[in-house]
Amino acid sequence: MNIAVMAFPLYILLMLLELAYERYSGRPTYRLADAxxxxxxxxxxxxxxxxxxxxLVVPYAWLYEHARWFEWDAALPWVWLFGFVAVDFCFYWAHRTLHRYxxxxxxxxxxxxSEDFNLSTALRKGALQTGFDWPFYLPLAVLGLPLPLFLLLLGVQLVYQFWIHTQHVGRLGWLEYLLITPSLHRVHHGQNDAYIDKNHGGVFSFWDRLFGTHAEEREPVRYGVTTPVGTFDPIRLQFSWWCLLWADALATRCWWDKLRLWWMPTGWRPVDVRHRPWPQMGAEKFERPYPAELKAYAFVQFVLINALALVFLASVRQAALWQAGLLVLVILSGCVSLGLLFEGRRQLWRWEGVRLLAMAGLALGWGVWLASGQWLLAVLLAGLxxxxxLWLVLLGWRSRSGQLL
Known part of the structure; x- marks a missing residue:
């Protein structure tokens, strides 16, 4: 049971409320492409x-079984409180270290x-981050925090962090001495010189005060990173920074630098490649023009992609490995399509046409040959x-044979 995933309906509701407030107040922070x-x-x-x-789970369970120092009764309230504070402490150091190297x-x-800051930004997590931060939580297994309770508290800690990604809540006075608030977290997302690598706490703000990484919101925040990713493709942006490092590793003539640059402080580059330009943040946010006619199409495809993701979550435990893998490929292909659309790339037309035909064929094949009991759902998906x-072809025809992009 992943509390952070189960809370997704709550996330959607809060984002809709934030959008409604923005429409009422005239203070927009959302862009369709970015969100x-x-x-x-x-x-x-x-x-x-x-x-x-x-x-995370396998070594945690092993350490808890074979190397724990204490036995905790998970029914006691103080164990929950201790566990929650301990989880946030580990998160602080994991988060701080992720910024460091x-x-x-x-x-x-x-x-x-993201160069915007709203509740949708909270969902823009590094897809591979769990593969790097898991060792920081293993001491909790040695201390004897039971695995089910640990996973529950970790999920609650992540859910808390959702609401702090907003520009519509101001300073909260004395509460900021205890908790991370939207104001403190806005600082964390700023690329202002005074804000970089500040406020790493997830729930409690006193970690930053104790360990010298606290900063208050004193000046307008400029969101994003100093080396912008320049893409709306959620797959490409996962590898943006590593691609820069890889290019430096190939270009430098020093073999020692090729190896050590990965573990050097963030932003370090070999001396002989520092003349090679890296992306720089411009005066304007990253944006690519795409026709208004495609906005409605993009929104519908976005909804379909997320609906398929919900199907994946609901069926992954019962599905065969190849079935789950096929559904993952379908979802990922849709993400790539939206990236092409939002970036105004001409490849969209060919890619999207192939994707939709393939999806229709897979849906019919699934309903007719593989899961005859689900033929109605398959026909519905193929029809969509x-x-x-047809909608895409109509848009292309209206734009003089695909010159819309």
Missing amino acids: STSINTAVLRVLLEGPLRLL NLLWGAHQPHHS CVASL
């Missing part, structure tokens, strides 16, 4: 979370890559794909 990329990044993380979570920053950078394809 959908953030949510699709969450979809990508959910798809990978199962196998990556084993990196080149290789680890690459796993966490996707979360900071055909309707989307």
Whole structure:
């Protein structure tokens, strides 16, 4: 049971409320391209979370069974309180370390890559981050915190962090001495010189005060990273930072630098490649023009992708490995399509046409040959794909044979 995933309906409700408030107040913070990329990044993380979570669960369970120092009664309230504070303490050090080193920053950078800041930003998690931060939680197994309770508290800790990704809540006075608030977390997402690598806490703010990483919101925050990812493709942005490091590793003539740059402080580069330019944040947010006619199409495809993700979550335990893998490929192909659309790339037309035809064929094949009891659902999905394809053809015809992009 993953509390953070089960809370997804709550996330949707809160985002809708934030959008409604923005419409009422005239203070927009959402862009369709950026918000959908953030949510699709969450979809990508959910798809990978199962196998990556084993990196944490397996050693945790072994240490708890063979090396724990204490026995805790999970029925006692103080054990829950201690466990929650301990989980947040481990999160603080994991989070701080992810910011500290080149290789680890690459796993966490996707979360900071959005140049907007709203509740959807909370969902833009590094899909591979679990593969890097799991060792920081293992001391809790040695201390004797039972695995089910640990996973529950970790999920609650992550759910708390959702609401602090908003620009519509101001300073909260004395509460900021205890808890991470939206104001404190806005600082964390800022690329302002005074804000970089500050406020790493997840729930409690006193960790930052104790360990010298606290900063208050004193000036307007500029969101994003100093080396912008320049993409709305949730798959490409996962590897943006690592691609920069890889290019430096190939270019440098020093073999020692090729190896050590991955573990050097974030931003360190070999001397002989520092003249090679890295992406720089411009005066404007990353945006690519795409026609208004495609916005409705993009929104519908976005909804379908997330509906398929919900189907995946509901059926993954019963599905065969190849069935789950096929569904993952279908979802990922949709994420790529939206990235192409939001970036105004001409490849969209060909890619999307092939994707929709393939999906329609797979749906019919599934309903007719593989799961005859689900033929109605299969026909419905195939019909949606055909309707989307006709819609796409109509848009292309209106734009003079595909010159819309």
